[in-house]
Amino acid sequence: MADHGNDPVVVIGLGRFGSSLALELARRGTEVLAIDSRPKIVQSMAGRLTHVVTADSTDLEALRQLGVPDFYRAVVAIGTDLEASILTTSLLVELEVDDIWAKAVSREHGRILQRVGAHHVILPEHDMGERVAHLLNGRMFDYMEVDENYALVKTRPPREYIGIPLGESNLRRKYGVTVVCVKGQDEEFTYAGAETVLAYGDVIVIAGKIDQVERFAELP
Structure with a gap:
């Protein structure tokens, strides 16, 4: 079985959780592609992460152009926009990303994320x-x-x-x-x-x- 522990990781959503995760992964030597739809957030992280881009993660073609299907592991760290969180997770499934982690804000949200194909659901606040x-x-x-x-x-x-x-x-x-x-x-x-x-x-x-x-x- 292949060891994917230090493979590059896509982190989508750069709120408090996503930003902390992306920075800690980078600190540990993992290559990170960080994506957020808000230009100001992306700009603020540009000096701290090597690969950080502004993109709409609910756009399948945008994810393809960024090379997301080539990543083994992805984290959907989108916070309060439940629709974007669920749609992004389902698109990662469509792109056949092998290991999808998704942040949920409630157990109900987590159950939906699992139904659409998330392999791991994280409830950090809970x-x-x-x-x-x-x-x-x-x-x-x-x-x-x-x-x-x-x-x-x-x-x-x-x-x-x-x-x-x-x-x-x-x-x-x-x-x-x-x-x-x-x-x-x-x-x-x-x-x-x-x-x-x-x-x-x-x-x-x-x-x-x-x-x-x-x-x-x-x-x-």
Whole structure:
């Protein structure tokens, strides 16, 4: 299977999300073709991105002339214009772009984007709001949902598991979570094993179903 990780990427729509994405990809050495219909936005990005053009992404011929069908991956980062977002995504499907990512402003919008052919739907505002809510309501330092009902959480070990080797703790049987790695004070993260003993001041990363990691992170 071919690795397309560093292939050039088309980013369509240069609002806050699209601009940040395009600049970060460029910073990481990925060639980016950035497209927006607003000349002022394009002009403001011209000094920061190598390839940035003004074009109507709902025009099939314009996308062809820009060479969009030659790209393996494209991101539709159009924000509030839902019609343009959906039409642009459907045109990328028509142009047989292999890997289409599309930003949605709601779950309903996301479902439509999937129906017209988006391979990945991004809900940045929803996802960030959900993440911050988890961080505000508990003892978590970080939270990342990796699937619909599965998450990784960075937190402190509960008192009852201090000083006990993980292999003897029955932690997974009791709470359904796995300690993936641990970071002692003034140390770097290391993988956790059966012989790992947690200490006060440690930071751990746990994995499990969302309700289980939430319950575990609330333990004193």
